[in-house]
Amino acid sequence: MSIIEPNSLLSVPTGPLRISKFPPSSAYRVRNNVLFSLVIPTYKERDNVQKIVETLSKLLDESIPWDYELIIVDDDSPDRTWEVAQSLIPEYPQLRVMRRQGERGLSSAVVRGWQAAEGKILGVIDGDLQHPPQVLLQLLRAVEEGADLAVASRHVDGGGVSSWSFVRRFLSRGAQILGLMFLPHVLGRVSDPMSGYFLLKRDSIVEANLNPVGYKILLEVLGRGNIDEIAEVGYVFSERLEGESKVTWRHYVDYLHHLLRLRLTTGHLGRFRQKLNFPIVRFLRFGAVGFSGLFVDLAVFHILRQIIGLGLTRSTILSAEVAIINNFLWNDVWTFRDISRWQKGGKARFRRFLKFNVICLTGVILQALIVNLLFNVLGVNQYIAKLIAIAFVVLWNFWVNLKLSWRITDVNK
Ligand SMILES: Nc1nc2c(ncn2[C@@H]2O[C@H](COP(=O)(O)OP(=O)(O)O)[C@@H](O)[C@H]2O)c(=O)[nH]1
Numbered sequence: 531m532s533i534i535e536p537n538s539l540l541s542v543p544t545g546p547l548r549i550s551k552f553p554p555s556s557a558y559r560v561r562n563n564v565l566f567s568l569v570i571p572t573y574k575e576r577d578n579v580q581k582i583v584e585t586l587s588k589l590l591d592e593s594i595p596w597d598y599e600l601i602i603v604d605d606d607s608p609d610r611t612w613e614v615a616q617s618l619i620p621e622y623p624q625l626r627v628m629r630r631q632g633e634r635g636l637s638s639a640v641v642r643g644w645q646a647a648e649g650k651i652l653g654v655i656d657g658d659l660q661h662p663p664q665v666l667l668q669l670l671r672a673v674e675e676g677a678d679l680a681v682a683s684r685h686v687d688g689g690g691v692s693s694w695s696f697v698r699r700f701l702s703r704g705a706q707i708l709g710l711m712f713l714p715h716v717l718g719r720v721s722d723p724m725s726g727y728f729l730l731k732r733d734s735i736v737e738a739n740l741n742p743v744g745y746k747i748l749l750e751v752l753g754r755g756n757i758d759e760i761a762e763v764g765y766v767f768s769e770r771l772e773g774e775s776k777v778t779w780r781h782y783v784d785y786l787h788h789l790l791r792l793r794l795t796t797g798h799l800g801r802f803r804q805k806l807n808f809p810i811v812r813f814l815r816f817g818a819v820g821f822s823g824l825f826v827d828l829a830v831f832h833i834l835r836q837i838i839g840l841g842l843t844r845s846t847i848l849s850a851e852v853a854i855i856n857n858f859l860w861n862d863v864w865t866f867r868d869i870s871r872w873q874k875g876g877k878a879r880f881r882r883f884l885k886f887n888v889i890c891l892t893g894v895i896l897q898a899l900i901v902n903l904l905f906n907v908l909g910v911n912q913y914i915a916k917l918i919a920i921a922f923v924v925l926w927n928f929w930v931n932l933k934l935s936w937r938i939t940d941v942n943k
Pocket residue numbers: 570571572573574575603604605634635636639655656657658660774775776777
């Protein structure tokens with residue numbers, strides 16, 4: 531076994547974004563689990579990192595000495611924030627640092643940090659000092675006194691935003707109202723669902739399939755966690771002194787995407803879909819890809835026949851194959867993206883492609899059999915027979931590909 535330096539970087543958890551009941555055994559620290567793990571996501575915060583670590587360590591050393599850990603999750607910042615953070619470890623032994631290189635994004639950074647965390651209480655705070663550290667102790671007390679979740683809120687007594695422009699205030703409130711209309715059972719539970727400063731009991735999100743996009747990790751926790759009691763503590767979002775905000779228009783689009791995803795997978799609709807146990811969204815994508823394949827098939831067929839002058843049979847087979855390749859690629863990068871992400875490499879992809887190909891070709895044979903059966907034996911009109919056969923084969927293609935090509939044991943809609 532190799533000996534790992536005490537101030538080496540934390541390894542980045544891989545696989546689904548799920549928090550296990552028991553913390554991971556840490557390779558280089560022999561100690562009991564700590565009470566509280568606070569994740570600090572950073573991206574280009576080199577000038578803030580020392581100050582935030584210093585302030586938080588001082589605060590927590592006074593209230594729960596040795597019973598906490600600070601986990602900086604840096605997304606491989608070009609300003610090398612992770613390196614600055616790492617150099618602080620000797621001085622702040624409760625600090626751990628993760629440098630993520632493959633994935634990016636605030637919400638998933640927080641979940642990756644929690645996955646590596648040892649605490650029974652998990653938390654998140656911005657790394658730019660806009661979240662006042664003192665509020666942390668109030669949040670901690672609330673969870674220790676029984677709350678499943680304690681949220682620092684700008685919209686209760688004592689809360690506010692210090693220097694936001696009218697546009698940002700407007701967008702923030704607009705986003706909240708839209709979310710309330712879309713997902714009242716999630717956003718209606720707290721006064722500031724956009725807050726990025728909160729603590730929760732590990733048990734309340736254990737084994738939930740977290741699937742966050744963008745910035746709003748609290749929505750994910752509220753939507754998928756098992757949360758009864760919620761506490762809120764007011765805070766004023768202060769001005770940034772160093773570095774700059776990473777919020778762009780892209781984050782508003784991500785937010786809409788996130789709302790839609792939560793709408794489809796939580797609450798009544800989510801429960802209905804769970805009972806139905808059919809991956810509807812995936813199936814719709816598969817159908818859309820199939821539809822695109824139809825046009826590819828026809829276009830290639832046209833080129834081969836009219837421009838190249840190839841024979842009918844060859845053109846038919848070749849154009850069908852091009853359509854199959856088209857469909858495979860779209861399905862691989864879109865319909866089944868979440869699965870293919872974990873089976874990287876050209877070889878694995880090629881294997882998926884071969885299976886996809888065989889399954890689709892089997893589908894064609896199946897179609898011929900069904901049409902024959904319906905038309906010749908049962909006397910069904912030939913077009914209706916063809917339509918029934920297509921519907922059946924699309925389902926067949928989808929289901930068998932789901933189970934075999936992109937092998938999936940746990941359907942995470
Ligand atoms: N790891 C990680 N951290 C991020 C990312 N985007 C933003 N952050 C951090 O998340 C916190 C809040 O981001 P910020 O841009 O200040 O958002 P704002 O305060 O709402 O304007 C800061 O600590 C950022 O460094 C990201 O993609 N990955």
